Amino acid sequence: MPTDPYAWIEQSLATIHRANWYRSPQTVEGRPGPVVRLDGRDLINFASNDYLGLAGDERLIQAAVNATQEFGTGSTGSRLLSGHRHPHRQLELAIAQLKQTEDALVFSSGYLANLGAVAALAGKRDLIVSDQYNHSSLKNGAILSGAAIVEYRHCDIEDLKTQLEKHRQHHRRCLILTDTVFSMDGDICQLPALLDLAEEFNCMLLVDEAHATGVFGATGAGCVEHFSCAGRELIQMGTLSKALGSLGGYIAGKASVIDFLRNRAPSWVYTTGLSPADTAAALAALSIVRVEPQRRAKLWQNVAYLKQLLRSSGIIPVSQESPILCLPVLDAGAAIAAAKQLKASGIFAAAVRPPTVPVSRIRITVMATHEPAHIQQLVEALSAINCSDINDLKRVK
Numbered sequence: 001m002p003t004d005p006y007a008w009i010e011q012s013l014a015t016i017h018r019a020n021w022y023r024s025p026q027t028v029e030g031r032p033g034p035v036v037r038l039d040g041r042d043l044i045n046f047a048s049n050d051y052l053g054l055a056g057d058e059r060l061i062q063a064a065v066n067a068t069q070e071f072g073t074g075s076t077g078s079r080l081l082s083g084h085r086h087p088h089r090q091l092e093l094a095i096a097q098l099k100q101t102e103d104a105l106v107f108s109s110g111y112l113a114n115l116g117a118v119a120a121l122a123g124k125r126d127l128i129v130s131d132q133y134n135h136s137s138l139k140n141g142a143i144l145s146g147a148a149i150v151e152y153r154h155c156d157i158e159d160l161k162t163q164l165e166k167h168r169q170h171h172r173r174c175l176i177l178t179d180t181v182f183s184m185d186g187d188i189c190q191l192p193a194l195l196d197l198a199e200e201f202n203c204m205l206l207v208d209e210a211h212a213t214g215v216f217g218a219t220g221a222g223c224v225e226h227f228s229c230a231g232r233e234l235i236q237m238g239t240l241s242k243a244l245g246s247l248g249g250y251i252a253g254k255a256s257v258i259d260f261l262r263n264r265a266p267s268w269v270y271t272t273g274l275s276p277a278d279t280a281a282a283l284a285a286l287s288i289v290r291v292e293p294q295r296r297a298k299l300w301q302n303v304a305y306l307k308q309l310l311r312s313s314g315i316i317p318v319s320q321e322s323p324i325l326c327l328p329v330l331d332a333g334a335a336i337a338a339a340k341q342l343k344a345s346g347i348f349a350a351a352v353r354p355p356t357v358p359v360s361r362i363r364i365t366v367m368a369t370h371e372p373a374h375i376q377q378l379v380e381a382l383s384a385i386n387c388s389d390i391n392d393l394k395r396v397k
């Protein structure tokens, strides 16, 4: 008989190390921004989802401080019990206004918004059809729902149609799930075609706008606005933790959908309400998104400049549709080596490896607050990566 029921954990960790899949957090010092301090050195930050540079903005910080003074640090209970405060509702109305929906519901994180909404919207007799590259929170929400799950090939509308033709009729209700901007590839879904298929096969559609809110669309409402689909029937999810510089998540849609989720989404009913500080910071961010469209314009200028410099250096990202630009590398070891060499050249960028993604890559995210010199330094550093074990960086995927 084995004597230690926990021994497998160390063996499992050893396997993770051997595959170069081991991960651990790096400590960032000071406020977030285009330059951050790591291990006592200033690095240009291409590893953050703070697309508009709001997480270190004085106005968000003041809003959080003021809300903490007025309402305290914790919400003290679930929203239905004792944790519902005035700023929560103000934030929900501001989200609904941005998204042009009847209502919205704020969750304590984007992950919890997806878990709770998907689990509430589908059940055992239903079908969930999901893009193969969807975020972990959508995938786990689908599992939690107990519905039958079918994945379609990434962004492949033909395959989605084939799967619907094959499976839809055997289930009561159907929910299609997709990221609008894919977090680890940076490409975007074909929303109008997805909406057409949802209509044709009588399916609900939930889109995850985590990387699109504040970034895409004339007013920053996201890909739904970008594709002029705001009037069509769908459910939108997003996060307060990326371009909005705070923490939390939301679902926006018809009043009946939101009312239903308030009663049925387990990750909303049974968790503590978002803290007053996070709520107020997100509310301040939404008003900045509304009155400072030049931030979004600057972000897209920076993206265009980076794409131009990459092109002249012969470096071709997986996709060029969003501020997320990913450069495929040979394997996990090469990704680690590349990230290390970038760090030595003053650049902070993420080495993304399996099991997060099938193909290892360097993930670069652009911010509105990057200076042209930051972007030039990035491309110089990327061009210098040329040793034999990371020579794949310049190869097209």
Ligand SMILES: *Cc1c(COP(=O)(O)O)cnc(C)c1O
Binding pocket: 109, 110, 111, 112, 114, 135, 137, 179, 183, 208, 210, 211, 239, 240, 241, 247, 248, 249
């Ligand atoms: C980050 C992310 C989430 C989760 O949002 P959090 O607020 O960080 O929990 C959900 N979906 C996608 C696509 C994401 O990138």
